[in-house]
Amino acid sequence: MNDISDTTIPTGIPAGDDPIGEDRSLLIVDDDGPFLRRLARAMETRGFVVEAAESVSEGIARAKNNPPRHAVVDLRLGDGSGLDVIEAIRARRDDTRIIMLTGYGNIATAVNAVKLGAIDYLAKPADADDVYNALLQRTGERPELPENPMSADRVRWEHIQRVYEMCDRNVSETARRLNMHRRTLQRILAKRAPK
Template identity: 45%
Template sequence: MKGLLVDDDALYLRTLQRSLARRGIEAETALDIESALALARAAPPDFAVLDLKLAHESGMALIEPLRALHPDMRILLLTGYASVATAVEAIKRGADDYLPKPATLESILRALALAPAESPPEDNPTPETMTPLHRLEWEHIQQALNDTGGNVSATARLLGMHRRSLQRKLAKRPGPERTPRED
């Protein structure tokens, strides 16, 4: 199973690529439409995970060319700007599924039909995990750092916080996601 991940956030791409690799799923990454199409033409992937907003481009522009290269490819559109209108448009263009960010790895795998097919027994369902708040905060800070070229003072101003508070948050890298406890 080989995939293509397209997002203009390099940190998010690396994180998702490593998470998939831990599950034995190989994926190439691209930061823009041109690179994504070049990779897909060289070796058509089995699935593609596309971000809706790619800098000054739209990930929706990739759906039809990818579908033409490999009609059976599973295409998932992820976005931090979810709306009913974009979901409908993505499905009309040929996407198989549409998820708002942040999406858990399990929900991405289910949308791509890569998760195990068997469902848990009705009396003991496996709880859905959400991305913890501290992980979302960490990713938001990392995006702001990226936008300011790594300048901590400028990032703190951008986020509306004191520089020392930001430095303390950066020192506390979040751990892995956990499954919620059953009560």
């Protein structure tokens, strides 16, 4: 499901041409163990020095002990939100290049992640090349626009997620505002975003 390619960058790059820079530290926080290990290996082959965490608490602890220059953080983790990890990183270091990575992509959380300091937002499945390119994207570069517009189901999903975020992730209040049964809303929130 999550395809992580192991393409490597060329070795022997002159110091001035190294796209990663001197500080090669990368923190990856994701509760999907196999995906985390594959992504960590793939990023190590590309020249990063990787620390991995499988929970919000572990991610925050690693960010406090050794604030990374680069970070890839999953939005939904078993013990909370990856947004808390972003805040912890930003409290210690303001130059970290952070990518929010999630299988539950929506506009509201993308905007929130960017406000907290993420530089990009990638939906799973993302491969290592996507993550690498996003981490090293230069300021001012624009990503390619998608060829296909969002489907009607996706637009509905985005609206529900936006209201959910506006209600501080309170399911009951979101259901009330959307004039929707709470259980129906919970089922929608538990599913992945439609294409």
